[in-house]
Amino acid sequence: MFFFFAGGLEQQVRQVLKSGAGRCISCGSRADLVGYEKVLKLFFVPVWRSPGKEPAMYCDNCKLFFPQSYSFPPPPQIDPSLPDVLRCRFCNGVVEPDFSFCPFCGSAL
Numbered sequence: 001m002f003f004f005f006a007g008g009l010e011q012q013v014r015q016v017l018k019s020g021a022g023r024c025i026s027c028g029s030r031a032d033l034v035g036y037e038k039v040l041k042l043f044f045v046p047v048w049r050s051p052g053k054e055p056a057m058y059c060d061n062c063k064l065f066f067p068q069s070y071s072f073p074p075p076p077q078i079d080p081s082l083p084d085v086l087r088c089r090f091c092n093g094v095v096e097p098d099f100s101f102c103p104f105c106g107s108a109l
């Protein structure tokens, strides 16, 4: 049996929430904060829609959706009173120098 499937799941911008809210993680150009929905298309006809739970960032230049958190990385929390402690490079938790795994995130140190 020959089965022809011309479609796929696409993400589409539903509404622009904030224009120029961040920068594209791929090309560095202006990205908008958008509400989006997932659209399943069959033969280029939308047959199913599912709104995204959270707003996402969208770059119009390279048509890329990416999570908002990628655009605004939280500043690393460095406590100036403890300059010599060893910190996990993944979660920034304070770890003992003889630990080989981070007790907070389980990463190998």
Ligand SMILES: [Zn+2]
Residues within 6 Å of the ligand: 024, 025, 026, 027, 028, 029, 059, 060, 061, 062, 063, 064
């Ligand atoms: Zn881009």
Ligand SMILES: [Zn+2]
Residues within 6 Å of the ligand: 088, 089, 090, 091, 092, 093, 102, 103, 104, 105, 106, 107
């Ligand atoms: Zn960690």
